[in-house]
Amino acid sequence: MINENIINKLILYGCKILRNEFLSKYCSFKIGGPADFLIEIPNEQALFIFLKNIETNYVLLGNGTNILFSDKGYDGVVLRLTGDFNKIFVSKNKISSGSSVLLSNILQIAIKNNLVGFECIAGVPGTVGGAVYGNAGSKDEWISTVINDIEVYKNLKKEIIKKEDVKFAYRKSNLENCVITKVNFLLKKKVKNDSLREISKNIQNRLKTQPLDVYSAGSIFKNPSGISVGKLIEKIGLKGKRIGGAQISQLHGNFIVNTGGALSRDILSLIDLIKNEVKKRFNINLEMEIKIIE
Ligand SMILES: Cc1cc2nc3c(=O)[nH]c(=O)nc-3n(C[C@H](O)[C@H](O)[C@H](O)COP(=O)(O)OP(=O)(O)OC[C@H]3O[C@@H](n4cnc5c(N)ncnc54)[C@H](O)[C@@H]3O)c2cc1C
Structure with missing residues (x-):
């Protein structure tokens, strides 16, 4: 639970506080x-006040496209960054x-x-x-290829981390205990048509291979090096x-979809089934790509 004084302070700093808000939305x-609280934070000042005063569990939420929440909800605060965190600036070949x-x-x-x-990232939601x-x-x-540096809050301090100081790997970074507030990208100036062709190819490929008309969270598991989890799941039938x-x-095969009214336990049961069968048939331990919040 959060102290009412802190709630009032956060409201003064422009935060929106929602209680018992259903995360399915x-x-x-x-x-x-429902989460005990869903708090929308509009600027860095309010974020700092939140981080300084909060004593309960919290989890950061972006667009919620790689996450599975529990049917029981979340015992703590789900945090969404809004307002200033939605701004973009372009200068020459840099985007902030x-x-x-x-x-x-x-x-x-x-x-x-x-x-x-x-x-x-064309088509990634x-x-x-x-x-x-x-x-x-x-x-x-x-x-990560086009990142120059990342602005984060870590242990109540604002830090600017150069790309070279972050460990990026396939679907992975070591930014676990950070609130990412801003990302500065360094891009190349190039002929627009080449880029548009590549984007169009990526989107066409996505339309052919992914179930985009139903509710999902993208790929459930990371692909082990050189192996398509989707193909393994297909082979097992x-x-x-x-x-x-x-x-x-x-x-x-690597997408689980909510056909309507699915519970988190239905998704988790399918995840367990896939993990067990893939281990049994191919002796491969699958690693989760989606984040499970319980
Ligand atoms: C149809 C579909 C297709 C997809 N295709 C792809 C694809 O091709 N490639 C791909 O890589 N992914 C794909 N995804 C997965 C997903 O879109 C990406 O992983 C995306 O980057 C997740 O961003 P998000 O804002 O939705 O994060 P969320 O799902 O909201 O959060 C994911 C994780 O990021 C953390 N997080 C979010 N914001 C911050 C922040 N500001 N600071 C620190 N941590 C934060 C959360 O705490 C959580 O742990 C797909 C998903 C769907 C539904």
Whole structure:
């Protein structure tokens, strides 16, 4: 629980405080019970007040496209960065982006300014903060390639971390205990048409291979080096398998979809089933790509 004095202080700093807010509204799986608090923070001053005073658990939420919340909800605060964190500035070949900016927006701005480097995130439905935290991208190209530095709050201090000082790997960074507030990207000026062709190819490929008309959280598992988890799941014959309202996509084996009314436990049961079968058949331990918040 949060002390009412802190709540009042946060309201004075422009925060929006929602109590018992259903998390299903804020994630692409459309699953999740109520959080004790969902707090929207509009600027760095308010963020600092929050971090300084908060004594309960909290979790950061971007666009909720790589996350599974529990049906029981969240015992603590779910934090969303809004307002100033949605701002973007462009100067020559640099883009400075608040962490809540949607990837689709930053991609559009880059195209308008003849800047290339974001092609690998075309069609990824997250925010800049979520994408940098999880090093989003395509199979071989990641958003980290075009980062110059990252502004974060860590242990109540603001830090600017150079890209070289962050450990990025496939769908992974070591930014675990950081609140990412801003990301400064360094891009290349190039002929717009080359970039547009690549973006169009990526989107066409996504439309063919991913179930985009149903609720999901993207790929459930990380692909082990050189191996497609989707193909393994297909080989085992689990595509289309249903538990409750959840189903392993017929189109892409590494996607689990909410066909309507799925509970988090339905998704978790399918995850366990896949993990066990893949271990049994191929002796591979699958690693989660989505974040499970319980
Ligand atoms: C249909 C579909 C297709 C997808 N395709 C791809 C794809 O091709 N490639 C790919 O990489 N991903 C893909 N994804 C997954 C997802 O869109 C990306 O991982 C995205 O980067 C997640 O961003 P988000 O803002 O939604 O993060 P969230 O899901 O909100 O959060 C994910 C994690 O990031 C942390 N986080 C969020 N914001 C911050 C912040 N400001 N500071 C610190 N930590 C933060 C959260 O705490 C959480 O741990 C897909 C998802 C869907 C639904």
